[in-house]
Amino acid sequence: MSAIRFENVDVIFGKQSKQALELLDKGLGRAEIFKQTGQVLGVENACLEIQKGEICVLMGLSGSGKSSLLRCINGLNTVSRGRLLIEHNGTEVDIANCSSSTLKDMRTSRISMVFQKFALMPWLTVHENVGFGLEMQGRSATERKKIIDEKLELVGLSQWRNSRPSALSGGMQQRVGLARALAMDGDILLMDEPFSALDPLIRQQLQDELLALQSKVNKTIVFVSHDLDEALKLGTNIAIMKDGRIIQHGKPEDIVLNPADEYVRTFVAHTNPLNVLCGYSLMKPLDQCKREGHDVCLDRARDYWLSLGDGHSIKAVRRSGDTLGVQRWVPGEPVETLKRQPTVVDAAIRMRDALEIRYQTGHKLILQQDGRVVGLLGDTELYHALLGKNLEKGHEESEVTPLRAAFSQAG
Structure with missing residues (x-):
């Protein structure tokens, strides 16, 4: 069961929503509906599933409907038509x-919200701000203190x-708002552009802190942003919106590699792939690699071959009949210590790490998942990703000589 599911949700702002919905069903758009009725189409036919424990980022330009959709979840905006489960x-x-x-029970026990403008009460201390919702719930003073201390320690x-909010920086005030939301202990956390008013460095710091915090609390988070880099960094999945409609929903790397239309393509055009793409999105799958029996070609020019055992496990790497060493790399290990020999990595490796390993070792990367070799990552795949191009069937490694030459000269 999904944590949140939108089924054909429409949101009309105004008192004549029925008339606006009738025009919507006739195919009229936001501008024409407003012209004829004065009603604002906030969300149109939204269908979206958000799973437990994921961070779903709703993003788009100002007026795209992302905040309107978010605020339906806790009833701040009324759904004009459809179901929100x-x-x-x-x-x-x-x-x-x-x-x-x-609705009141869901707001107090299941759903918490962090606002863009912090929404702290200036006459209360940090401790009192964090505990405000708990007091409204009727928790005892002892219980409130325990929860407040725990959440303040967490942030x-x-x-x-x-201290009072006026004594805190913007980033610290936002952390107070986050602690207050976490204190309510709801499984669902709504965050409406919480970092957009902050300086870039503080913003990046809070993004990192949110990801670290999520690894501990595992909430279902719906996060609104107009910043694609922020969405790609935080989102388990991203829903890109335009004129109240969801244009594309998927994993960050899927949106970057396969934009649904020109609008999304323009959005992702200047994205840095090093911060988004993963090995399994870029690799050449094992069934597309050149093979001879149980051996997979790593480098035809240098006669490197990968020998596979049962279940696509690694037996050895050989060159001209000689068996060579194979090393493994896991995130966090220094790349500089790797030798110039084939390297086994997890299929979820980030592109930035993959590039560094390719540069350091001079070999394609061997990608594994659950102990099985699933593909290879070499110059062709990295080159196309850097250029923002999708791989085409039939491309050979020899077609990317500029990148190969760069790596060869570096080695």
């Missing part, structure tokens, strides 16, 4: 059609507990 105690609650008491603000 949220998992709750093994069943699904339709936020679009539930009672006011159910690194324990020493500021007695």
Whole structure:
């Protein structure tokens, strides 16, 4: 069961939503509906599933509908048509059609929100701000203190507990807002452009902190952003919106490699692939590699071959009949210590790491997943990724001589 599921959700801002929906069904767009009715089409026919524990980033330009869609989840925006289902105690609650008491219960027990403008109460201390929602829930003073201390420790603000918001930097104030949301202990965390008002360095720091925090708390996070680099960095999945519609939804590397239309293609045109793409998105799958029996060609010009055993396990690497050494690399290990010999890496390796290893070792990378060789990553694949091109069938390594020459000269 998905954590959140949108089913054909429309959102109309205005008192004559029925008239606007009728025009929408006739194929009229946002501008024409507003011209004829004065009603604003915020979201159109949104269909989206968000899984438990993922970070789903809603992104697009200003007015694309991303915040409008987000605010439907906790009932701040009313769904004009469609269903919005949220998992709750093994069943699904339709936020679009539930009672006011159910909505209140979902807001206080299941869903928390972090706002762009911090929304801290300036007359309260950090400790009191974090505990405000807990007090509204009727928690005892002892219980509140325990939870507040735990969340302040989690966001690194324990020493500021007695300070007022005015004494804190913007980044620290945003962490107070995050601690307050976490204190409510809801499984779903909504974040509406929480870092957009911050300086770039502070913004990057909080992005890193959010990812580290998510590895500990494993919330279902819906994050609104207009910054593609931020979306690609944070998102397990990304939904790109335009004029109230979801244009494309998928994993970051899928959106970069296979944009759905010209709008998305323009969005991702200047993305740095080193920060987004992974080995399994770029590799040449094993069934497309040149083979002779159980041996896979690593480098025809230098006569390097990879011998495979049962289940595509690695037996050896050989060259002209001689068996050679094979090394393994795991994230966090220094690339500079690698020898100039074939290297086995996990298929989820980031492109930046793959480039460094290719440069250091002078060999294609052997990609493994669950102990099985699944593909190879060499000059052709890296070259096309750097140029923002999709691989075409039939390309041989000899067609990318500029990159090969660069690597050869470096070695």
